Amino acid sequence: MERESMQFDVVIVGGGPSGLSAAIRLKQLGLSAGKEISVCVLEKASEIGAHILSGAVIEPRSLSELFPNWAELGAPLHTPAGKDRFLYLTKKRALRLPTPPQMHNKGNFIASLGNLCRWLAEQAEELEVEVYPGFAAAEVLYDAQGVVKGVATGDMGLLEDGTEGPNFERGMELHAKQTIFAEGARGSLTKTLFERFDLRSESDPQVFGLGIKELWEVEPSNHKKGQITHTTGWPLDTKTYGGSWMYHFDDNLVSIGFVVGLNYRNPYLSPFEEMQRFKTHPAISSVFDGGKRIAYGARAISAGGFQSIPKLTFPGGMLVGDTAGFLNLPKIKGTHTAMKSGMTAAEAIFESLEDTQSISNEVTGYRQRLEGTWLWDELKKVRNIKPSFHWGLFPAMAYSAIDTYILRGRAPWTFAHKADHEGLLPAERCKPLDYPKPDGKLTFDKLSSVFLSNTNHEEGQPCHLTLKEASVAIDTNYKIFDGPEARYCPAGVYEYVEEGSGPRLQINSQNCVHCKTCDIKDPTQNINWVTPEGGGGPNYPNM
Amino acid sequence: MKILVAVKRAIDYNVKARPKADGSDVDLANVKMSMNPFDEIAVEEAIRLQEAGVASETVAVSIGPKQCQETLRTAMAMGIDRGILVSSDDEVQPLAVAKLLKSVVEKEQPELVIVGKQAIDDDSNQVGQMLAALLGWSQGTFACGVELDGSESLTVRREIDGGIQTLDLKMPAVITTDLRLNEPRYVKLPNIMKAKKKPLDVIEAGETGVDIKPRLVTLKVTEPPVREGGVKVEDVNELIEKLRNEAKVI
Ligand SMILES: Cc1cc2nc3c(=O)[nH]c(=O)nc-3n(C[C@H](O)[C@H](O)[C@H](O)COP(=O)(O)OP(=O)(O)OC[C@H]3O[C@@H](n4cnc5c(N)ncnc54)[C@H](O)[C@@H]3O)c2cc1C
Ligand SMILES: Cc1cc2nc3c(=O)[nH]c(=O)nc-3n(C[C@H](O)[C@H](O)[C@H](O)COP(=O)(O)OP(=O)(O)OC[C@H]3O[C@@H](n4cnc5c(N)ncnc54)[C@H](O)[C@@H]3O)c2cc1C
Ligand code: SF4
Numbered sequence: 067m068e069r070e071s072m073q074f075d076v077v078i079v080g081g082g083p084s085g086l087s088a089a090i091r092l093k094q095l096g097l098s099a100g101k102e103i104s105v106c107v108l109e110k111a112s113e114i115g116a117h118i119l120s121g122a123v124i125e126p127r128s129l130s131e132l133f134p135n136w137a138e139l140g141a142p143l144h145t146p147a148g149k150d151r152f153l154y155l156t157k158k159r160a161l162r163l164p165t166p167p168q169m170h171n172k173g174n175f176i177a178s179l180g181n182l183c184r185w186l187a188e189q190a191e192e193l194e195v196e197v198y199p200g201f202a203a204a205e206v207l208y209d210a211q212g213v214v215k216g217v218a219t220g221d222m223g224l225l226e227d228g229t230e231g232p233n234f235e236r237g238m239e240l241h242a243k244q245t246i247f248a249e250g251a252r253g254s255l256t257k258t259l260f261e262r263f264d265l266r267s268e269s270d271p272q273v274f275g276l277g278i279k280e281l282w283e284v285e286p287s288n289h290k291k292g293q294i295t296h297t298t299g300w301p302l303d304t305k306t307y308g309g310s311w312m313y314h315f316d317d318n319l320v321s322i323g324f325v326v327g328l329n330y331r332n333p334y335l336s337p338f339e340e341m342q343r344f345k346t347h348p349a350i351s352s353v354f355d356g357g358k359r360i361a362y363g364a365r366a367i368s369a370g371g372f373q374s375i376p377k378l379t380f381p382g383g384m385l386v387g388d389t390a391g392f393l394n395l396p397k398i399k400g401t402h403t404a405m406k407s408g409m410t411a412a413e414a415i416f417e418s419l420e421d422t423q424s425i426s427n428e429v430t431g432y433r434q435r436l437e438g439t440w441l442w443d444e445l446k447k448v449r450n451i452k453p454s455f456h457w458g459l460f461p462a463m464a465y466s467a468i469d470t471y472i473l474r475g476r477a478p479w480t481f482a483h484k485a486d487h488e489g490l491l492p493a494e495r496c497k498p499l500d501y502p503k504p505d506g507k508l509t510f511d512k513l514s515s516v517f518l519s520n521t522n523h524e525e526g527q528p529c530h531l532t533l534k535e536a537s538v539a540i541d542t543n544y545k546i547f548d549g550p551e552a553r554y555c556p557a558g559v560y561e562y563v564e565e566g567s568g569p570r571l572q573i574n575s576q577n578c579v580h581c582k583t584c585d586i587k588d589p590t591q592n593i594n595w596v597t598p599e600g601g602g603g604p605n606y607p608n609m
Numbered sequence: 610m611k612i613l614v615a616v617k618r619a620i621d622y623n624v625k626a627r628p629k630a631d632g633s634d635v636d637l638a639n640v641k642m643s644m645n646p647f648d649e650i651a652v653e654e655a656i657r658l659q660e661a662g663v664a665s666e667t668v669a670v671s672i673g674p675k676q677c678q679e680t681l682r683t684a685m686a687m688g689i690d691r692g693i694l695v696s697s698d699d700e701v702q703p704l705a706v707a708k709l710l711k712s713v714v715e716k717e718q719p720e721l722v723i724v725g726k727q728a729i730d731d732d733s734n735q736v737g738q739m740l741a742a743l744l745g746w747s748q749g750t751f752a753c754g755v756e757l758d759g760s761e762s763l764t765v766r767r768e769i770d771g772g773i774q775t776l777d778l779k780m781p782a783v784i785t786t787d788l789r790l791n792e793p794r795y796v797k798l799p800n801i802m803k804a805k806k807k808p809l810d811v812i813e814a815g816e817t818g819v820d821i822k823p824r825l826v827t828l829k830v831t832e833p834p835v836r837e838g839g840v841k842v843e844d845v846n847e848l849i850e851k852l853r854n855e856a857k858v859i
Contacts, residue, residue, distance in 0.1 A: 520623045
């Protein structure tokens with residue numbers, strides 16, 4: 067069946083901070099030049115913000131560049147950042163460390179990034195950006211010369227076996243002069259572009275962390291509005307990179323989360339259980355006495371920084387935000403850089419649309435412009451901090467201190483990254499970890515957690531967690547690594563079920579919260595995450 | 610024949626509703642809202658009647674704040690011809706909804722009104738019945754099948770406890786939809802784009818002359834009691850003992 071198609075000047079895949087900022091900037095530039103530019107944003111979540119999960123302490127630098135009067139316009143940044151605490155945890159104790167300078171938060175705000183995106187989408191719609199949540203871009207479209215000419219949304223109403231069901235509707239093609247990929251960490255279409263245009267040949271592999279977050283409503287007496295706490299150390303061993311955040315904001319809300327570097331080695335490690343265990347630390351647990359957990363979710367975080375930035379442009383399109391990897395890890399902030407990259411991409415595209423002489427359809431001006439912005443300097447300065455954690459926590463902390471205080475990011479060397487999926491050791495070389503049972507008050511099991519993410523996928527559709535080779539699940543994942551996906555998946559999607567004939571991998575795809583960890587960590591990269599039917603996935607409020 | 614459909618913007622069925630900390634209401638801050646599922650069925654039915662050549666025009670009406678326009682756009686993307694928002698930022702309870710719908714009916718003069726059997730937020734199951742009574746029209750509630758017999762009457766099958774009841778109704782009529790009436794179609798992206806250009810009128814609730822003052826007061830909204838985990842009993846005697854002394858049911 068033929069697909070309907072529609073032509074735009076610019077199509078943007080993903081309605082996160084980077085995609086929405088690009089859309090807004092394009093319209094602003096068009097407006098001030100008196101030019102009509104048609105811009106369309108596709109978002110796989112059922113509504114803008116519903117798949118966004120972040121800390122978040124937000125640096126308002128880019129927002130102020132985009133909307134100098136954002137406060138008047140009602141942007142939902144209500145809690146100015148207050149005191150910073152940086153703690154090193156041992157099992158029983160908490161040592162207060164000097165807060166590294168990148169982690170100072172004066173002038174920043176604690177907020178829900180999902181809500182900021184909801185607000186940005188309203189602003190975009192005011193500027194006549196066409197925003198379409200509920201539609202995943204499932205396929206990149208190329209013209210006869212191999213130039214990206216747009217994307218197609220997924221078909222709706224397919225049955226589990228891939229045939230057309232009674233309510234089948236064919237997807238739609240969206241054609242554009244330029245397509246901006248703003249899919250966030252580990253974009254599923256971006257992944258295909260990396261291969262097709264060989265965009266990663268001159269950069270290190272991207273590396274990731276998995277962030278698991280809970281939102282709590284706490285007793286007013288336990289709430290210290292504006293307080294920011296980060297921890298490192300316990301419960302992780304010193305060879306595993308990771309740590310926590312805890313932000314007090316708005317009306318008695320506390321955002322608490324735990325990040326585990328996905329280069330971890332022990333296949334028995336469960337980031338979810340580490341998060342649960344972390345909350346029981348005496349320096350942390352009392353905040354939640356009498357409180358109520360109101361939301362749960364997880365999302366991968368692009369942590370490679372400067373040396374992992376791929377080639378950003380290709381004929382017909384470009385990458386912005388976390389799918390390219392502009393997060394500043396020592397600051398643990400990616401919102402301001404994601405927005406800035408989107409805005410810079412918009413400026414470069416606008417310039418290329420003006421330039422009617424040029425016959426090239428690759429907007430290389432994007433990278434050139436980006437190198438001239440504060441974003442580039444900011445990422446370059448901190449480029450050596452995360453790779454040094456390969457040495458273990460203590461040497462790394464020492465290195466970070468030297469790098470930050472003495473070399474000030476100007477070290478003549480740059481450390482290289484290794485891909486996360488290569489990090490896993492065979493199970494026989496590791497000890498199983500013994501995690502405590504949840505108490506149902508402070509600590510929980512996965513299923514009751516996923517329940518709070520409001521996740522849903524239309525029943526009976528093809529499974530969106532595809533295996534390149536079905537037999538690898540048992541032959542490699544189970545036999546060599548003892549089924550690590552059952553532990554790293556924060557939503558309990560993967561289960562090895564014992565049957566008479568031996569174990570079988572069961573994939574509960576309807577629970578998937580789109581964190582992308584399996585696509586990243588699967589040891590042989592056998593798991594390929596593809597977009598499910600549009601609108602499926604979590605429905606995060608206020609995350 | 611013209612059909613009017615009522616569509617309510619309600620908390621999305623995937624969202625776990627949660628009372629506010631002060632117990633005054635359900636917390637709806639930044640929670641996903643969408644069209645009440647029974648109203649999607651109403652919309653689908655109206656469109657099918659139009660596609661079958663029975664209806665000449667379909668109109669959707671929603672009552673509530675300006676965000677209800679999104680719900681109307683969804684209805685129009687499914688295939689409804691135009692939308693009417695009766696705009697109100699105040700709470701509108703079932704009786705007021707029915708009265709406001711009546712005022713829209715008087716203006717629009719449809720022969721058929723289709724509403725959901727209930728809205729999944731308040732589960733009142735009142736609007737359709739009250740509207741029919743206020744208009745003095747026939748009503749077919751919990752419809753699982755609708756067939757028009759010319760322009761004078763229609764046959765409605767309805768789900769009742771013991772099975773299916775078949776009614777013969779005189780037009781004009783109000784129908785409320787049950788789950789099994791039809792399966793609503795997917796909203797197609799090209800149709801969402803086209804729906805942006807369909808007409809949408811806004812009427813201020815205050816200008817209809819209808820008294821929408823709430824008649825009901827919400828005292829408290831609380832979570833249902835937590836279900837306690839089960840226990841295993843050793844033998845029949847222990848079971849009987851527990852049923853008698855703990856559960857006190859025998
Ligand atoms: C646990 C965690 C904590 C963080 N804490 C902070 C913090 O405190 N401060 C801070 O500044 N930053 C923080 N960040 C980083 C910040 O959230 C990201 O840098 C930022 O969200 C990146 O923006 P983005 O637009 O590139 O991608 P995202 O925010 O991931 O948005 C991408 C959007 O695209 C959609 N999408 C993806 N693929 C498709 C497709 N194929 N079709 C349609 N739609 C698609 C997604 O659903 C999503 O809505 C944190 C991140 C995580 C994971
Ligand atoms: C702006 C606004 C704010 C509100 N805030 C609250 C609140 O905070 N707390 C609260 O308890 N109640 C609130 N309500 C009231 C709530 O919407 C009414 O109680 C409801 O309209 C009637 O209950 P019900 O939908 O369960 O009726 P039902 O009788 O179950 O509804 C049956 C059918 O009537 C139609 N219908 C019902 N309501 C509407 C509508 N609004 N527009 C179009 N068709 C409709 C639909 O077809 C629906 O399927 C609000 C209403 C509005 C408009
Ligand atoms: S299946 Fe994969 S993407 Fe989905 S929640 Fe689990 S790890 Fe994340």
